[in-house]
Amino acid sequence: MPELPEVETIRAGLARLLPQRKIEAVAVYDSPKSFPNGEEQTKQFLIGADVLRVRRRAKVLLIDLDTNYTLVVHLKMTGQLVFRGETNFGAGHPTDSLIGRLPDRSTRVQVDFIDGSHLFFNDQRKFGWIKLLPTQEVGYLSFFQKVGPEPLEETTTSEQFIGRVRRHNNMMIKPAILDQSVIAGVGNIYADEALWAAKIHPETRVGHLSDEQLNTLFKEIRAVLLLGIEKGGSTDKNYIDAEGRRGNYLSFARVFRREGQPCPVHPDQEIVKLKVAGRGTHICPVCQVVQ
DNA sequence: CACTTGACCTGTCCGC
């Protein structure tokens, strides 16, 4: 579920909450994809380490430790990373939280800090994972070798985006922008929102789009991701931030999950849901026409 | 090689 705005919101929360806390213990409940190099050995590497900082690249969280190791976390569809301080362990969580006392039955990994606080990795569908790697080696993960530029970095340009997306001239534009090697961090929600804003039908072939249209699309990708961050991400069923709070973006979404509702600019036209490249896709058939 | 499809999992929702 989490796309760039959700992962960034979690990162910002963890960056305030985790640094300088020292790991006392780690429990792995049921997370077959986590710690592939031996659970027990990995735990020994973790115990006694302090958290230095929390970074994000694409949809991946990087928790750097003072031992030159990094916890690499991918939340995939239903992953959550929730911090509980000593004082709000249990009943003190925010009232709008989707979850109660932790650990619960979706908790896969629990990290205890010596000050009595905890970090929980919850994941209903078990697609997500946590790996421990030497910090220097994180960049060598195959995902990071091929992942595209960060859309919100000042140094990332529209020309870079256009150059990368044009490598897939035959592909439909929606699966092209979902491809993490084209641009990092866009997922199904923000893809639909950006394509609507750019007035581009998701099934249009990249080769049929002008540079001007792709430039507009890049600007709209940036805009929807920024709005997503501003609203604390999108909560449909599962997503919560590091403190258990829901995100509000979907209240501002213009097409995603709004089938049957009026298009914001064509009040007489209903948003339609279709399937594009296997993914649920939402469009205004007047705003967005296949070229 | 470029692109598409199925697999990974569990939970929920919808129609019969």
Next chain:
DNA sequence: TGCGGACAGGTCAAGT
């Protein structure tokens, strides 16, 4: 109310 099937926001391997 019960049950089968479709579907869910991501990525990768396998297949065409």
